[in-house]
Amino acid sequence: MKAYNFGSGFRAHMPKAIAAALVLGMATSGALAGDAPKDGVYADHIDWGVIMDLSGPTSSSQGVWTKGLQDYMAMLNENGGVGGRTVNVLAEDGRFNAANDKIAFDKLVSQTPVIALSGFGTSATQVALASEIRDGAVPVIGTYTPTKALSEPTSKMVYNGFCGYKQMADAGVGYMVEKLGLKNPKVMTVAIETAGGKDYADYVAAAVAKYGGTASSTTMKIAAVDVTPQVQQILAEKPDFITIYGIENTAILTMKTMQQYGLDTPGFGITYLGTKSVYNALGAEAGGNYSFISCFTPGGADESDGNKAMVSFADKAGHGDLASNINYVAGWVAGMTAETALKKVDGDLTRASLVSAIEGGFTVDPEGLAAPIVYTPEDHTGPQVLKMFGYDYAKETFVSYGDYADYEKYTK
Amino acid sequence: MTEPLLSVDSLDMRFGGIVALDHISLTAEKGAITALIGPNGAGKTTMFNCITGMYRPTSGSIRFAGREVAGRPAFEIARAGVARTFQNLALFPGLTVFENILCGAYLKGSSGLLQGALRSRRSRREEHEAEAEAWDILGFLGMEDLAASKPAELPYGQQKQVEFGRALMQKSQLVLLDEPMAGMSAGEKKAMSDLILRVRSDMGKSFLIVEHDIPVVMELSDKIVVLNFGRKIADGEPEAVRNDPKVIAAYIGGED
């Protein structure tokens, strides 16, 4: 009886209830439309988005990068944030799958809106979302993986945050050719089967051609567990040196299998592959033949202000073991880039005002963690000066070979 | 009076709503050949499966050599001294005749397993003894020449003998034979009857036999138990059973 009464009473009042809900809904959406939160800007904080692989095969590097960015923002917030607001990082997990990235992207554009995005570690995602990002309203500041599709031609919506593959290829090949005193060098690229891998192999081939040499390449799956055939190819072709594009596991596999077959061909990896875990896995013998090219200086490798500040904050945050990881440094510098970009805005902070404030270019000073990063209206390449690093097994620290200035000639 | 070697008491076996065995009691005396007969579907093989532990009876008791065995796992009942053959032959097709028979010599417990795997001295001695015994049984069956053959290469009658040989290898007190004469020629049946009698006299084993050939059963058995539709309708010496009106009715009604 009671239930029935309640039911009829509710039904009688339904039109009023609907009307009330509608009014409430309109009021809310009106507030959303008229106020800043649409762009992720609130009275006390700013939401900044990150889309990276926090699980899956690439998470060992991309997860660390994300921690670097989050830690930098935490330090920034401790020091007062940006214009009285703290910066809150919303990190979405892409799980090495462009479909997940697309869902995360839509979410951060409209559902839980953010002022700007960083990351995009999966190159396939960048290719898939390139036109949507370039024609959209949310700027991408500090990409982890630069791809041609997203960054060429230069767009006011995209600012690369990582050493470019072209610069890695140019600086790495240039340094190796000079160090080994090679004429007509024979170089082989060992890459995983991704869009970025193909780009990189092309850049290496172009760089090698400048020295009158020949380049070839071989590929493996990202989940490769056996690279014997690839090493057989190295055995057969006998290159002067190899260059590796991939994830830590594939780099370790390549150098380790070469060692098993008694090959001591030197090799250098792309920036992402300059981690302690790679060197520890290889051991002193295979690791002695391995170096990596990077636009970022790992924590502890020198005594610059930026380096010291980063190492001490990482220690405080319980991430002391990550500070020497190049990915952490890259995330940290992406945080610096985000801060610099946000501080360029005078007056109301919106996506549109951010885009127009940085359109004319800006310069990030990484305080020694990298060479100064200069964005001009025509050039959003990001960090352009790289140098080679190795590892000192006795001291358990990275060793830098020369200064960034010595390498400028290779990338010009 | 001593307890019979096998005594089944008030055994019920139901599959869902179907009553396969309805309160059956029977005994098999030591040294005797007991036959279990009845029309198709009477429950004879079901009874075998209950006694040997292939089925877990719904209720009732099965005592063997003074021990309750109803519901025990098949391998335990086999080790307690009950061997059997199957209506449709259950040989190991991938093994030779010799190996088929050797399989009757089971391992003693899991320590036997470990010792067998590690080939300890004791297990190797046991292996030699078992192999010698398997040869004896092959000789007893007159099948030494066929030791290395695969069962499928032999005529049906000899395959039955191999299965019989495996049962002998088990050193059991009671051997259950499920239609040992099925599909045999008159000559083969005679040979099988002689073999059963020879095993009883030479090795002192007891038998429980399911068989359709009534004249052979009458000649061979000391006692006959008759089942029909899961019920026992007669139990006694061959002569008495042969003249039992219920048995005659069951056979006339049961066989088309």
Added chain:
Amino acid sequence: MFAQVLFSGFALGSIYGLVALGFAVVFKATQVFNFAQGALAVCGAYFAVTAISILGLPFPLAILAMLAASALLGVIIHMTLIQPLSGRSMLAIIMVTIALSIVIRAVIEIIYGPQGRVLSTPLPTGVFIVGDLRMPKLHLTAAATSWVCMAAFGAFFRFTRVGLLMRATADRHEAAMAAGVNVNLMNRLAWAIGSVLAGIGGLFLGQLQIVSTELETIGLLALPAVVIGGLQSIPGAIVGGLLVGMIEQFSSSYISPKSTDIAIYGFLLLILLFRPWGLLGDQETGRV
């Protein structure tokens, strides 16, 4: 180049043969098409990492611990998953093994993290160079150990009573039961052996490469290996493993690394079309 490829095909194929042998033992005994065989190889590799790198046990002790853990894992899988499902459809049991492999993978990633690990052992490294042919000592050790294991288990099945009873049980369960064989114990033993063989394969794969859950894909090469060799055939599993290793290395060196899956599974299709019982299988019972 030919000799070099032949060598690595032989070395890797020997390991695949070992893992495939484990698969075949389990299949023969319990008719379970074990999709978790690759995951069992991964477990072996992680048991070795745990014993050697984490617990720091001396190498011989670590190997014993790893073998015991692998055997125990096989027994537990049989007791908790396979035995209770006996008599159910093959599809149901296949789904259980697939689920098991996914669970194993996830548990390992939770415990050890997604990052691959390096397994370092005192086994000889370095390389024998004969002319142009380079033979890494690790590959030689792996191949030799695989063949010793395969020969040892072959002898075990052929010449011991336990081996005989295992073959008998695999042939015909109810006959074995009636003959006093503890069929569950035999099947459990088969799972222990299958898991140990996979584990040894995983130990070597992990050492030649990196210990990561991706090793599962290599372990799963046991499946095409046994189908090619003949599902019911123990020598077939070994030959199948060897062939898969050869096909993989030759196609990848002479065609392209991307072609290996096509070559392996293309060959599998040919076998299924023209000789569905496998190269050494039994035409009557071994049809896939």
